[in-house]
Structures are given as C-alpha cells and as structure tokens.
Amino acid sequence: MRYYLLPLVLLLSFLVVLLPGCEPKEDIITTDSSARLxxxxxxxxxxxxxxxxxxxxxxxxxxxxxxxxxxxxxxxxxxxxxxxxxxxxxxxxxxxxxxxxxxxxxxxxxxxxxxxxxxxxxxxxxxxxxxxxxxxxxxxxxxxxxxxGQNAYFHNQEEIRRNTIWKADKPHVIFDYAFVDSLVTLTIEPGTRIYSHAGAALLVGGTLRCNADFRPTAELKPTDRNFVRFQADRREEQYQDTPGQWGGIWFLSSSRDNVVRFTEIKNSAFGLLVLNPKILRPFPSVTVENSVIQNISSAKQAFTNAGVQIALDGAALLALSGNFTARNVLMANCEQYAVEGLLGSSLQLDYCTIANYTTLANRLTPSVILASSLKINNQVKTAAPSLTMRNSIVWGSMREGEELEFVDGEQYAGNISISSSVLKTKKYDNTATLGQRKNGNILNPTEGPGYLFKSTPLRFRGKTLDFQLDTLSPASNKAVPLPGLTRDLLNRSRNSTTPDIGAYERVNP
The missing domain is CATH 2.60.40.10 (Immunoglobulins)
Known part of the structure; x- marks a missing residue:
C-alpha cells in the first residue's frame, strides 16, 4: 500500500513549493469600521x-x-x-x-x-x-x-478608616470618591478648598465635621477665606456656574451627627444627600448652618449599590429617610428641587432663603417637595415626612408660580408647620387642610415696588446675583425672633425684636 501513496506525497510536496507564502491572519489589516480599540x-x-x-x-x-x-x-x-x-x-x-x-x-x-x-x-x-x-x-x-498645576492632596478612591483632618494648607482633589468609614470622623478645617473631578463624590458612612468649630467674631464677607468651599475641578470661566459637574456630599445609612457650617457647595448633582433607602433607624442626621448651596443639577441619578435600585433627582438638600436641620442657609439656582424630603424624613428650616432661579427656561418642579412614598426595587415604600419651617423664604422662577408641593399631603398635614415665612404658592393659598395663609406667612407678594432680593437673574441680567434683601423687601422686619439664632449667614446681628425673614439680615446703607 505504501508504494501507491508515494506518488501522492511527492505531488503534494511539489504543490506546496509552488504555492506563494500565506500571510498570518493577525498581520492582515482590516478596514472594517467595527474594529475599535x-x-x-x-x-x-x-x-x-x-x-x-x-x-x-x-x-x-x-x-x-x-x-x-x-x-x-x-x-x-x-x-x-x-x-x-x-x-x-x-x-x-x-x-x-x-x-x-x-x-x-x-x-x-x-x-x-x-x-x-x-x-x-x-x-x-x-x-x-x-x-x-x-x-x-x-x-x-x-x-x-x-x-x-499646583501642589494638592489627592483622594483617589480613598477609604478613610481612622479619624482624619483635612487641612487647609493645600487644596484637596477628589477622583471617583473619598469614603469615610462608619465610626470614623472626617474633620475639615476652616478655609479648606475641595475640588472634585467629574462624577466624584464625598461619601460619609461615619461622621463629617465640616468647619464645625469655626466661631467668627465679626461680620464676614461672602468671599471670606474661612469658608470651606466645595466645587468642581474645572476652573475655566464657562464652568464657574455650571450644575452637575460632580456628585456632591452623600451621607449613608450608618452616618451620624454630621455638622456642616460656614461652607459653600456649588455646581454638583446633589448638595447634601442623605441616602438611607432601606429606611434603617436611627436616621442619619445633618445640621447645616451659615452655608450656601447653589447651581445644583436636575439630572436623575441611578443608585444600584447594596441590592438597592433607585433613581433620584438632584436637590440642594435631599433626605431619603434622613433628618436635616438647616439654619441661615441659602439654596439658590437649582435646576430642579432645592429641598426634597422623602420616606419619613424630618426637615427643619430656620432663617433659610430658597431663591431658585434656574438656567432652565421650562422648570416644572417646585423648589420644596415632600413625599411619603417612593418606589425602591420596583416596590412602593411608604413613611410620612415632616417639615418645620420658620422665618424662611421659598421663592423662584417657576412659571406657574408654584414653589411648594406636598405629595398626598392630606395624609401627613399634621407634620407640616410653616410660620413667619414668605412663600410662592397658589396651590396652598386657599386649601383648608394644607393652606398656608396663616401663622404670619406672607404668600405671593408682588415684586414691586419692593423686590424680595437685591439682584436676581430676572431683575438684573448680567449683574452679580445677590439674594440679600432689597431695601423695600416684603420680607424685611417680618420674622419672629428665635432663641439662639441672633446672627445671620454672614454673622451679622439680627434685629432683636423684628428680624428679617431669610438667611440675611438687611443692612441699612
């Protein structure tokens, strides 16, 4: 049999010699547009x-x-x-x-x-x-x-597992996230500057004490170097007031006893977010004093960690089963909500100014919203929220003139207490249960001859915004003195008998 195969073997060998060399496939260049790197x-x-x-x-x-x-x-x-x-x-x-x-x-x-x-x-x-x-x-x-281009402290997916102080001697830059572990305290010194890259956030599972021990002895300017300032890391002029450039400060379900004072937070997806979707008790708590939160995004954010699927809209203060106490706080220019309380959250606002003028021409959401139910993991959870508001302003550029919303509010009307405040609302002007034309509140004042604020985007285009009270503001001398709150956002003394409503006490020229 082998004699018959020999001619065939010789023929195949001859053909192999005559054939041209075959180029390996990995060396053949493809021009297919789907071939990406x-x-x-x-x-x-x-x-x-x-x-x-x-x-x-x-x-x-x-x-x-x-x-x-x-x-x-x-x-x-x-x-x-x-x-x-x-x-x-x-x-x-x-x-x-x-x-x-x-x-x-x-x-x-x-x-x-x-x-x-x-x-x-x-x-x-x-x-x-x-x-x-x-x-x-x-x-x-x-x-x-x-x-x-400068010396800085860099926090790139950093996990803080012992008590830590962020000093003010150099800027701090956050990439992705910095995480404060439970039972650990992060202290931020007066004057610290924190710059966050796109999408980055400060996550607090323990305790945040931001400028908590700063005690000014004189009046402050808005540019005072002792304010702690959070913002995005893009410094070009076109990014100075652009919302949604970074994630914000998030307080997780294990977080406790947080204090944020004399702080500016700007250009983020959220200002301060309490994220407790499993409704674990005790609720995380945050005290915010003498601070400014502005230029907050309207983009919806999806959260999928720890077996929880939820989507939340941006807000300056957003409590999901959490508690906020805010005193002398300005919340301005949010593209959607300024304050949002969900699922049993407790909100107390004293001497706060919400001046929600937005770059969006068609904002359809109110500045302050409460809701007792929320869909989490495709299941509706329910817990009644509460709101106490005193000597505060809720105003903005909502075209329909509605800056308040209590979703299913009749079910928790007893949890809502608003007094001595200026409110922009038509819905709650005449309703019997939730109507707010009482307790010294001022509803829907006209913007002339006395404007609420010195300068807004609607009143003076191109001028520096100033949400301090105008000379003839309807909020002047209409507040009721509150124990312990004798100074305004800039540490100016309030009138002892008839203080002004809002975060700023008006200064006579």
Whole structure:
C-alpha cells in the first residue's frame, strides 16, 4: 500500500513549493469600521505635585482585540494652553503619530508626557484637560488627559478608616470618591478648598465635621477665606456656574451627627444627600448652618449599590429617610428641587432663603417637595415626612408660580408647620387642610415696588446675583425672633425684636 501513496506525497510536496507564502491572519489589516480599540483607562491622570516636578510620564496601553491587524491613521493631542503634552509611540517622541499598525490580538504602549513650569505662578489649583485622539477606520476614540498645576492632596478612591483632618494648607482633589468609614470622623478645617473631578463624590458612612468649630467674631464677607468651599475641578470661566459637574456630599445609612457650617457647595448633582433607602433607624442626621448651596443639577441619578435600585433627582438638600436641620442657609439656582424630603424624613428650616432661579427656561418642579412614598426595587415604600419651617423664604422662577408641593399631603398635614415665612404658592393659598395663609406667612407678594432680593437673574441680567434683601423687601422686619439664632449667614446681628425673614439680615446703607 505504501508504494501507491508515494506518488501522492511527492505531488503534494511539489504543490506546496509552488504555492506563494500565506500571510498570518493577525498581520492582515482590516478596514472594517467595527474594529475599535480598547484602552487600559479612559483618562490619563497626572495627579503629581507639579510645583516640584517639571516633566512626568504616564503609560497608556492600547489593545487591538480583533483577530486582524488595524492601522491607526492618527494618534494626536490638541495641546491646549497651560501644559505641554507629548507622546512616545513605538519608542519615537512625537506630537502626532500616523499610520501606526497594531497586529491582531496585540497591543501598543503609548507614553504621555506632561511638561509644566515647576515654578508656581498662581496660588490657585488649575486643571488642564486635553484630548488624546485615536482615528481608526473612520472611527474617532478619545482618551482624556488631565493635569493639575499646583501642589494638592489627592483622594483617589480613598477609604478613610481612622479619624482624619483635612487641612487647609493645600487644596484637596477628589477622583471617583473619598469614603469615610462608619465610626470614623472626617474633620475639615476652616478655609479648606475641595475640588472634585467629574462624577466624584464625598461619601460619609461615619461622621463629617465640616468647619464645625469655626466661631467668627465679626461680620464676614461672602468671599471670606474661612469658608470651606466645595466645587468642581474645572476652573475655566464657562464652568464657574455650571450644575452637575460632580456628585456632591452623600451621607449613608450608618452616618451620624454630621455638622456642616460656614461652607459653600456649588455646581454638583446633589448638595447634601442623605441616602438611607432601606429606611434603617436611627436616621442619619445633618445640621447645616451659615452655608450656601447653589447651581445644583436636575439630572436623575441611578443608585444600584447594596441590592438597592433607585433613581433620584438632584436637590440642594435631599433626605431619603434622613433628618436635616438647616439654619441661615441659602439654596439658590437649582435646576430642579432645592429641598426634597422623602420616606419619613424630618426637615427643619430656620432663617433659610430658597431663591431658585434656574438656567432652565421650562422648570416644572417646585423648589420644596415632600413625599411619603417612593418606589425602591420596583416596590412602593411608604413613611410620612415632616417639615418645620420658620422665618424662611421659598421663592423662584417657576412659571406657574408654584414653589411648594406636598405629595398626598392630606395624609401627613399634621407634620407640616410653616410660620413667619414668605412663600410662592397658589396651590396652598386657599386649601383648608394644607393652606398656608396663616401663622404670619406672607404668600405671593408682588415684586414691586419692593423686590424680595437685591439682584436676581430676572431683575438684573448680567449683574452679580445677590439674594440679600432689597431695601423695600416684603420680607424685611417680618420674622419672629428665635432663641439662639441672633446672627445671620454672614454673622451679622439680627434685629432683636423684628428680624428679617431669610438667611440675611438687611443692612441699612
């Protein structure tokens, strides 16, 4: 039999010799537009102390998961002013690399270099963001590159598991999150500046004492350096008043005895959020005093942790089975709610000003809302909330003129007490059970001749906003003195017999 096979073997060997060499599949370049790249990270972060280091390099691995090779037509940076970025591709320094081939199932190492003047020219931290672009088969994919130009404390997915003090000597920058463990206290010193990257949040499972021990002895200016200030890390002019740039401060179900004083929180998805969706008792509690919360987003946020699925709208103060006590607090320019109390939450507002003027032309939500029921994990949970409001203002740009909403309020009407306050509401003007034309309240005053506030977006476009009371404001001298609350948001003495309604005591010129 083997003699018959020998001619066949010889013939096959001859054909193999004549055939051209076959190119491996992983070297054949595909032009399919679905052949996309993958990256080790979506952001290259230079969180180094640039004030002491001139040039730093970071690695970015680029993966071709496709079976065939791809040709990256261009790898480039925009090089915006502030920091000089450069690339090292296949060992070659360049600003733009073209026609870079990556074999199938292979990878490419790109080194990104940032060069900055190590001499600090500005005491403020600044963020420089660039786009590292990859163009492949008509697709453009972008990896963000960001750098900070000042010495700072960086908190990148940091878990704080012992009592900690955030000092004011350098700014603090939060990436993703900083988490305060239960039974642990985070203390933030007067004058501390906290900058959060997109989507980042401060999560408090223990206790937050933010400027809790600051005791001013004189009148403060709104720009006083002793205020603690939370904001986003984008410092460009167009981002100064943009809501929703970072997550806010979230108090979890294990959190207790939190104090936030002389603090500004701005440009976030939430200002202060108590998140207790399992309605665990005792409820987390937060005391807020002499603070400003403004420019809060309207975007709905989904929460899926710990077996809980829930979606919440942005608010300056949002309590989900939690307790807030707010005194001398300004809540301004929220794109949706300013105060939201859900599922058994208890809210006490004394000398607060809610001035909810928004960039949204069609805001349809009231500034203050209470609700006794909420869908969690597709099941409706029910618990009656409560609200005590004294000497406060609830106002805003709602077109229908309604800045109050008590969802199913007849069921918990006994839990609502509002007195000596200025309210913008038509719904609760004449209703018997929930009507608020009583207890010294002032409902729907006209905006002239005495305006409520010195400057609003509707009254003076382009002028610096000022929610202190105007000269002839209907809120002047209409409050009832409250024990222990003899000073306003800026630590000015209140009239001892007829103080002003709201967070600010009017100062005579």
């Amino acid at each position: 993958e990256f080790t990270q979506d952001t290259v972060k230079f969180d180094t102390v640039f004030t002491s280091v001139g040039t730093v390099s970071k690695r970015l691995w680029v993966y071709n998961r496709n079976a065939r090779a791809v040709r990256v037509s261009e790898i480039s940076l925009q090089n915006r002013p502030g920091v000089t970025y450069s690339l090292l591709v296949n060992g070659e320094p360049t600003l733009t690399a073209r026609d870079v081939e990556i074999r199938g199932k292979d990878s490419l190492l790109v080194l990104v270099r940032a060069t900055i003047d190590p001499t600090p020219s500005d005491l403020k931290p600044f963020l420089v963001v660039d786009d590292l672009k990859f163009r492949t088969n008509g697709n453009e994919q972008v990896v963000k590159v960001l750098s900070y």
